[in-house]
Amino acid sequence: MSFQYCCKNPNKYEYNIFHDGCFDNETNNLLLNCLWRLPETHSIQANCNTIFSIDTYSDYLMKLLMEKLSVTEDDVKIVTDSAGLSKNDVEFYEEEICLNCTKLVFSKSKKRITIQEFLRHLRNCIAHGRFNIVRGIFIGFDMVLDNNSNLSKYTAVIKVPFDNLSNLVTDICNIADIGDFYIMLLNDLGYLTKKENEDTILAEKDGVKYLIKIRHYSGRYINKSDVVNFINEIDHIENKGLYFVLIVDSTYETKETKLFLQEKHVAVLDKSSLKELLTGKDLFNEICSGI
Numbered sequence: 001m002s003f004q005y006c007c008k009n010p011n012k013y014e015y016n017i018f019h020d021g022c023f024d025n026e027t028n029n030l031l032l033n034c035l036w037r038l039p040e041t042h043s044i045q046a047n048c049n050t051i052f053s054i055d056t057y058s059d060y061l062m063k064l065l066m067e068k069l070s071v072t073e074d075d076v077k078i079v080t081d082s083a084g085l086s087k088n089d090v091e092f093y094e095e096e097i098c099l100n101c102t103k104l105v106f107s108k109s110k111k112r113i114t115i116q117e118f119l120r121h122l123r124n125c126i127a128h129g130r131f132n133i134v135r136g137i138f139i140g141f142d143m144v145l146d147n148n149s150n151l152s153k154y155t156a157v158i159k160v161p162f163d164n165l166s167n168l169v170t171d172i173c174n175i176a177d178i179g180d181f182y183i184m185l186l187n188d189l190g191y192l193t194k195k196e197n198e199d200t201i202l203a204e205k206d207g208v209k210y211l212i213k214i215r216h217y218s219g220r221y222i223n224k225s226d227v228v229n230f231i232n233e234i235d236h237i238e239n240k241g242l243y244f245v246l247i248v249d250s251t252y253e254t255k256e257t258k259l260f261l262q263e264k265h266v267a268v269l270d271k272s273s274l275k276e277l278l279t280g281k282d283l284f285n286e287i288c289s290g291i
């Protein structure tokens, strides 16, 4: 199977993109959350959540998005052509829609990760009023205008049951920081967790305890100076039978940094191992066996 515009349901429902704006409270709350609280939308009310801008997390977050929206890969069309969506991509959903299937068609530029693009398109549909809610289905369009306010290109069509969208947005808005994200991830892997602060988590499984710290370092590989600073930072922490784990989400470890951290009894989960962890492979026991 590949992307199809519709499930071929012969029953289409005619609608008008111009709505009267009289939505119920639940709908209004969702719309306000999309406008103000979604990350990556330049709103100062939004959580500045780095996970939505780091490519390491992209596949995991897209999987989460698809689960929440109950869509399969065949319901999603990602357009990488800089010209945006085709005429057909848009016209198919204008004026009438099937109420049965969920479809996400959106453009993605090279400079943003997929989830980041989706959140921006969703916010734009609402901010520019190009949406309606038709018998429980949210239908929204995002577009780019030229300097004279004429249509330059369409960049998204989002057609999704309102309840599914509401659940997704609520979940995303509840991830206040990267610590919340890791709590969710570790709980899914069967760990008992306690958030010490935004980038420090205590986790326990099968009687083994871990102190996990999350860091973003710049560059392709972890610099020795970064891990030296890290060791100085944690030097005062008493090791009460805990394994220390450093997660670096955007850089790769080197032999030198791995050995240095091993000598200090700190296990490292670099960008490459983290990608495995994000597919559900529990690596904590394995990486701590060598320290």
Ligand SMILES: [Zn+2]
Pocket: 005, 006, 007, 008, 009, 098, 099, 100, 101
């Ligand atoms: Zn359909």
